């Protein structure tokens with residue numbers, strides 16, 4: 001492309017960038033959109049050279065936004081960075097790259113399938129030196145009326161690193177699917193003599209469900225405990241007869257101490273570092289706000305990514321501790337699972353105030369609902385549980401299957417079912433299966449506001465000690481609104 005076109009595009013994009021600082025809404029993607037309109041993909045290729053060191057892209061099914069936000073805080077302490085999260089598109093990444101004089105670009109990128117995203121194109125154009133895979137699980141198996149097979153989804157995720165030959169991939173070793181993608185990539189890198197490395201992370205919590213099929217041969221994976229596993233949380237290792245197995249992680253979360261105010265955790269690692277071109281080791285304890293085990297996992301992911309790209313390994317421990325001590329509840333994106341303690345009045349004596357715990361928030365796929373329930377279990381002292389479940393959309397039977405496993409494991413005494421999205425039919429289907437197993441009720445409401453009020457009402461009127469409300473639903477509109485209503489009752 002001609003240089004002048006690129007310059008015009010950049011000026012237009014930057015002009016929009018200035019303008020959008022005043023307003024909200026399209027701010028995260030409009031400048032990039034404008035730039036791409038004028039300069040096209042070739043222009044983006046040039047623009048991607050803007051960050052001095054390079055760019056890091058984060059993808060996965062769950063935890064992208066929180067991981068990106070934590071990584072931004074860690075990297076900001078050391079570098080000048082341009083970042084974009086929550087918008088998830090090429091326009092948003094381009095908007096971030098319009099910032100001059102930065103060391104790193106850090107971008108969240110969501111991939112549903114190859115029809116709605118262009119992961120291989122993104123890799124080619126942005127040419128990242130780091131790709132982070134948080135986890136991969138079944139979600140949104142139907143997009144725009146078209147069935148999206150899990151194999152296609154997995155393939156789309158793998159395209160983001162398919163042609164990567166340098167840099168570091170940060171991969172979730174506890175998740176067989178991210179592991180599968182990166183193990184293949186590692187083999188290729190060794191064979192072809194690339195400089196590309198992989199840093200796996202793994203958590204003692206291991207929040208993954210253990211019913212997965214081997215991504216290499218489709219047989220059921222086999223799970224086993226670590227030999228010296230004395231902790232409360234069963235640590236699951238997976239392997240398959242075909243030879244696929246869990247890799248030895250470079251960074252591990254080895255201990256966790258749950259306290260009411262802050263959680264303490266220990267992290268031990270010896271990851272490959274991009275600048276050292278070698279490994280460095282650490283072993284230290286830090287702390288985290290009590291906002292869910294999956295978020296602690298997101299913290300571990302960000303720590304591994306930061307360890308891969310810090311230029312000051314000698315200061316790594318101090319920097320992580322400093323930034324983590326500053327992380328509060330505000331790191332949570334709206335709608336995410338939180339546990340509230342609300343008063344319940346004793347019927348006979350209004351003065352006798354008892355407390356019930358209400359866990360509430362998004363659980364759009366099996367993995368997400370599973371970690372929500374695991375978090376809930378941590379605080380439960382008895383099995384007096386009321387499950388308020390919001391079902392998926394039409395053609396998302398496989399998501400319901402995954403959800404049902406979580407409900408079965410939770411063993412609730414009562415289940416209230418509501419459609420979580422637009423499908424009354426799917427809600428009914430879910431209810432008809434659930435009612436055979438549990439004392440349950442169905443509220444056939446698809447109007448969003450009515451549904452919000454109903455869930456709020458069920459939560460308040462439930463006389464159980466523990467209430468969990470989770471499943472499918474709009475993060476911001478549905479879960480965050482109910483949370484706001486609940487906060488008024490605290």
Ligand SMILES: [Zn+2]
Pocket residue numbers: 214215216217218219240241242243244
């Ligand atoms: Zn296998």
